[in-house]
Amino acid sequence: MGFILRRLVFYFGAFLVAVVINFFLPRMMPGDPVDAMLAQGARFTAEQIANLRLTFGVDQPLYQQFFTYLGDVFTLELGHSTFFSNMPVSEVLANAFGWTLFLTGTATILAFMFGATLGIVAAWYRGGKFDSIASPLSLVLQATPQLVFGIVVLFSLGVTWDLIPISYAYDPELTPDFTSWEFLKNVLLHAVGPIFCIFIVQLGGFLVPMRNNMINLLNEDYITMGKAKGLSNIRVMLNYGARNAILPSVTALSMALGFVVGGALVVEVIFNYQGLGSVLFNAIVNRDYQLIQGQLLIMTVFMLAFNFLADVLYVFLDPRLRKGGK
Amino acid sequence: MGFINLLTRNKKALFGLCIVGFFVVISVFAPFITQYDAKKRVTKSHVPPSEEHVLGSTRMGRDVFAQTLYGGRVSLAVGFGAGIIVVAMAVAIGITAGYFGGLIDEVLSSLMNIMLVIPQLPLLMVLAAFIGEVSPMVIALIIGLTSWAWGARVVRSQTLAVREKEFVVAAQVLGEPSWRIILIEILPNLVSIIGASFIGSVIYAIMTQATLEFLGLGDPTSVTWGTQLFNMQKTSAIHIGAYWEVFSPIVVIACVGAGLALLNFAVDEIANPQLRSHVGLKRWKQITAQKEAEAAAQETTAQQGAAS
């Protein structure tokens, strides 16, 4: 298919651009890992500092670092983190990846399910009480930063009422064991706060477009016909309306999942959750170049992959495009 | 104009505008509302709200109320400033791509799409760290310069649609210069989209600025809602229960966000008249009402039947 192929070429181009940007951006930041250590109060003499710079290899010329990096990207060798005690970057990211995916994935899918359902209801009863409260409210929620929900939940549920833990993905005293119910319960308890904050902000992002699509569709003739044929409200709503209105939302969901990797940074920092967001934050603060570029790379790859998925879904799900294809 | 019409007809828009207007007014007239200097120590550390200090004080003994008012000046200015930059770039790039098409469109569209796939917040964080000591002005600038892609994409597709309209084609045939066609014929048709994109950008800029500053990437000596949160966190206000310091900036950010969102909801409704819940829906309402009445009647008969 020409369309898909064209998109593929574009995504590959975008990937290359991102690869270059990912290399130069972190290196444009002032200071290096040694400065970061000094800035955090490490007590070194001038001689010690010079020796430390040797161990970090930050004295190689930039173009040499760049070509090493280019080769590494395509062999998926992402180097070693300075902040995480010389751990391979791929390992650091792999450890954090699951947690972030769990947080944002759960929140996004919940938001999609609730948002789409409520959107359909709001569209059906447009102008009614539910619509006139839920639709603007969800937009308002969407306009409120995660930062605000994060601090409010942390302050009220976390610190003041002590209902939920205020940091970690699970109690560090516990031995991680994903077959034990005790452990899973602990993980869930730790995830409630962060998931809620991400969920609530995303809810509007699914509700309002769903409602608007649905309203546009409800004005189409075949809906009228369905109604005129005497089909029940629910059947018209679901079979005729929702099935078509949901298509744009599915592609939106796919794109939202592309943001999953980077979308929870603030919430993770506030709740001290060990996902990619807090890893990236630490990496930036500590000038951990390899880690920053590895992380940005993963994020762009994720974005591109899900954008591509959205394109493909769009082609296959949109009946008009499908017909044209045949 | 349409805007005033909209306000008088749409309660949501009026309400949103009132909220935003309220905060703009109280920040502009901050010196008349509080006698305190937001950057000076005026009392002891972490004093709870009292008559003298309505919203209490910070660790540094600064008046939280004054900080919130003066902080609003900067935060709102950053929001609107960044919003203007975003919209200016989005309109310029979007119309150029959409109107001229061809190679120009190819290049600009690729640029938009690449900007869209680079993760925003990390990019901003790295940029902020790169520039170092980012004053609110600089934050407005970098938000503006990195966030135009979405708006540009929308403007471009709308331009594509308008370009095919008869009046544009007619103008082209008459040999009017491109700049005139763009300004006189096309731009007015994009007003509602530009408006929505502007409000969206303002919301985004205010949120992002607060987030960046909260993470410690701003200039801690400026007074904004974001630095208020940063200082609050740095001095353990959460742990010692200084709720006044925690909630003042939070409530204000949330309110301004809500106000702008309501405005945006209304602008969306003008852009897409079908969404307006009270226009052109009579037909469906009648059908539904009829069906429901029938159903209710059936139900009551059924119930009556069951009861008897």
Add this chain to the structure above:
Amino acid sequence: MLAKLTKISTAVAMGATMIAGAISAPAMAADKATLTLVSELKPAWVRNFNPLTVTSRLATTNQFIYEPLLIVNEIKGGAVEYRLANKHYFSDDLKTVFFELKKDVKWSDGQAFNADDVVYSLGLAAAGGAFDVAGISSKISGVKKVDDFKVAVTLSEVNTGVVSEIVRAPIVAEHIFSKQADLATFANENPVGTGPFTEVDTFTPQLYVQCRNPNYYENDKLAVDCIKMPQLANNDQLLAAAIKGDLDWTSAFIPDIDRVLVSQNKHYHYWFPAAGSASFMLNFKTPNKDNAKAFNDVNFRRAFSMALDRQAIVDIAGYGYWSVNEYPDALGDQFKAWANPDVMAKYGKYSKFNIEGAKALLKEAGYKDVDGDGFVENKDGSKIEFKILVPNGWSDFVNTVQIGVEGLQEVGINASVSTPEFAILNEKVMSADFDAQFSNYFAGPDPYMYYNTAFHSEQMDKARFGGHHNVDKELDKLIDGFNKTGNQDEKLKIVYQIQEKIGSNQTTMAAMSTNYNYQYNTKRFTGWFNESNPQARPVVWPDTPERLLHVLNLKPVK
């Protein structure tokens, strides 16, 4: 939809197994006395006990696994506490230091410790480069074995203060380290050491435990069986764990500690001994010609100093943890014993908060507000206006400078705060491309390190400490002279002269002495160092060798 869910759950499970993979059940006998400490904040533990890799090695490697030759006790004016060595002395020409080693020390694998280990370890340092972690290669020229238990270190030049630096080089086991192909990547997962805790009992990314060395030469004195290190990523997490009572020994900055921690858990106590001093300074070589006129006038600097509300700085910016520093040379309380009473009497008044005095002094010296903007101008009417640099993110220092600026503006000096990134600030200060800055200093066992880094002209382009860029060759000579003699009285005389020079010139404007952060929990252990038992610096961070003395002093609560 369903497919996506499964994908996610597999990914989650994958992430989980990666974490779970490294875990073994932490089995610990209940009757062992286990001390929980936080000597490093990290996002995950990675097993590395190689003391030659400064950025990767765990913070409990030095002292707890690899004992030093001796410990210079900073709080006791540099008193020497012998560890692997039992004696050290200089040759008559002061060009060689001899270390005599203890004869009953064994490595934890049972091998005998002797001069070969020391020669090997100091040899690595002398060779310079990445393994010279103490940064001493330029100061020592060679290391020789005299006999099995005596080592001679030859110095590049006379330097009586060098011992405290030499002993910071880790002493490793020659029979292990010399066999490694690449010391830079050697992780030393099962360390063989001379210290008290060499046996790694448990190791997970969240927690590790080091237990008693069966061959430790002072096992009779050691009452702590194991040390336990929970992984904590930042101060907030540390605080939460401390409130729960999980931690015994920490050195974190906790704002408002009485309200936040001590009131929540009665077993917690703290002690904040004075650390280094911290001062404002004006750049004598500022590129701004108009500012330079004022900055090079001692009266302007004195007025600046008098405008600083030091008590407010200590109480508000420092939470009362710091101490007011009113020494004309910013020496600070930690070196009280070295202070020259004459200098204090002569110039002390310029280091006391006095707004009226500062205004009067400015007026007397000819600074007037010519253009009516509320700020004074130079005698020739040119403007004085400058920014005081302080690193971004150093919140307590940023607050300090803000309080300082309030006073300065009140006396009519147009100063403001600027918070560049640390690296940018460093760059600007070292190259003298700035107006004013605020800086802290590291203390050391005697005032030498402070004077050398803050006032010696050779140090000014090496670090941010000498940012005033005021070159005084006579002062350089005095500072150099300090370590050319081994005589304590002579050293004191030199310090007195140094103080007269700096104090009369008001080269810097002292603000406060900062503090060491230290919190301890008396529920499980006693014998903690504190105000009434000030035996050594109590800090648990890895750059505090005295922590070894501390751990040997602890006894479990019965």
